[in-house]
Amino acid sequence: MTAFPADSTGRQGQRQISDRAIKWIFITPTLILLILLNIFPLFYSLYLSFTDFSAITKDPPVWVGFANFGKLLNDPQMWKYFATTGRFAFLSVGLQTLIGFGMALILREKFNGSGIVTTLILIPMMLSPVVVGLFWKLIYNPSFGIFNYLLGYTSPVGAPDWLATGNLALWAVVITDVWMWSPFVMLLCLSGLNAIPDYLYEAAAIDRASSWFQFRRITLPQVMPLLLIAVLFRTIEAFKSFDLVMGMTGGGPGDATELVAVNLYRMAFQGQWRTGQASALAYIVLIVIIAISNVYIRNLNKIREG
Template identity: 70%
Template sequence: MQLTRTQTARAHSRRSLTDVQIQVLFIAPTIILLVLWNIFPLFYSLYLSFTEFSVIKPDVPPAWIGLQNYNKLLNDPRIWQYFTLTGRYVVITVALQAIVGFGLALFLRERFKGSGLITTLILIPIMMSPVVIGLFWKLIYNPAFGIFNYLIGYSVPNSGPDWLGEASRALWAIIIVDVWMWSPFVMLLCLSGLKAIPDYLYEAAAIDRASPWFQFWRITLPQVAPLLLIAILFRTIEAFKTFDLVMGLTGGGPGDATELIAVYLYRAAFTRFTTGESSALAYIILVIVIAVSNLYVRSLNRIRGENH
C-alpha cells in the first residue's frame, strides 16, 4: 500500500510540470506579446524622436537631428501651458472620480432590495464609446436646444451659459462628462474591495464600541486602499491621455482652452504630420506618466506591506 502510493506520486510528478516550468509557461506568452507590440514600437518611436521625419513623405528617410526636437519642445512656452492644463484636468477629474466612486461604493456595500440592479444601472456610462459620448454631450450642452441647461434651470433656449463655447467653462464641461463616465469604474473596484473586508473586523470594533468614524479610518479605508489606488492609478494614466472625449466635445477649443497635451500631440502627429517632433513629445509625456505611476506603485506597495 505504502509502495503504490509512492509510485503514484512519482508518476504524478513526472507527468505534471514543475513550478519553474509553470512560471515560464504562464508568463512567457504575455511578455512575448507585450514585447512584440510595445517594445518594437517604443524603440522605433524613440529613434524617430531624434529625427526629422514625416509619415506623409515616406520617400524622405528620417534625418538624424539629435536633441533638436526635445530642445524645441522644452523651450516652447505653449507646451508648458498645455502640460499645466493637463495636470489641472487630471488632478480635478481623478479626485472627483475617486470621491464619487468611493462614496457610491460605501453606500452600496450593504445589500438592499434592488441594489444589484441599481449598481448595474450606475455602470452603464462606462459601457459606452467615448467618441459617441463626446458627440452626444455636445448636443446635450448645446445652448439652443441642449437638455443640460434646461435641466439646471434655464428653460428658455439660449438663456443659459454656452458650456463648450466659453473658455472658462469648457474644461469643466469635459470634467463633468469624464466624472459622469468613469466614477462607476472606481465604484466597482472599491465595491469588490469593500466586500472582501471580513465582517469580524467590524464585529470586533462594534464590541469595542468604536465610533463609525474610527471604523472608517482604521478598518474600511486601509482595507480598500489597495484597490482604490489601482483604480486611481488606471484613471490617472487614462486621464493623462484623454483624447477622444475632448475631440468629440470641443476639439481643444475654444481657442486652446481645452488643448490637453494628448490633443496637441494628435494634432502634431496627424494634422501637421511632424512625426519626429511628435515622437519626442510622446516620450516626454511617457516619462511624466511613468514618474507619476511609480509614486502610486510605491505607495501601493507600502500600503500592502502595512496590511500584511
C-alpha cells in the first residue's frame, strides 16, 4: 500500500543516526559522570591511601607503603570506634528488623485505611537524615523536648539529657535510626509476605498446623530471602552511618557516638586534613562491609537453594 520510494526515504532518514550511535549518545553522559565521580575517585583514593598526601598542602603525595594502614590498625582508639560502630549497627539493625517485620505482619491484614497507614509509616525514610537529626535533637532536648515528657518526666529537673549523657547518646541515635529505617524493613517484608500464596496457609490448615507452626514453617522461610536483603542493606548503611549522627551528636559526648564514618570525616576534613590516612580508613571500612555482605549473601543463597 505504501509507495516504494517513500518507504526508502524513510529508511534513509533513520540511517542518519544509527541505533548504535543513539545508544552511545544516551550512555555517554552517565558514563562520564560515573568515571569522574565514582571510578576515578575509587582508584585515586586507593593510591592516596598508600601516601602521606594532605589536600590542603601543595606537597605532592609521597609513597609510604602500608604505613597508614599500620598506624590505623595499631591505634586502640580506632578499634574503639569500630566497636562503637559495630554496637550501633547491631542494635539498630536488630531493632529495625524486629519492628519492621512486626509492622509488616500487622499491615499484611487488610483493614479500613491500611493503605493510608502504610504510606504514613513510610514517611520517615523519605526525609533527609540531616533534617531528621536536627528535629530529633529538639525532641531529645532536656528542657523542652517531648521525648522525656512522653517517658513521664514532667519537669526537666532530674530528667535524662539523652544526647549529653555518655551511655544514653548511642541509644538516642539508635532510636532515631530505628524510627527512620524500620519502615524500609517493613516495606520489603510486606512485599515478601504478600507474595506468599494463600493456598499454602489453606494446605497448612488442612494439615492441622497451629498458627505458630504455620508462622515458623511457612511464613518465616518464605519471607526470609527478602528479610535478609533488608538486613543486608541496613547493615551496610549502618556501617556507613554518618549524616544522622553528625547532625545529632557530632560524635559526642566525648567519643560516645564516634562512629568510624564520623571519625573518617573528621580525619579527612576537620582541621586535620590527613587525606592519605583517611583514604586508608575508607578502604578498611570498605573491606569490612564487603566481608559482612559476603556472609549475608552466602546465607541468602543457602536459603534460596535450601
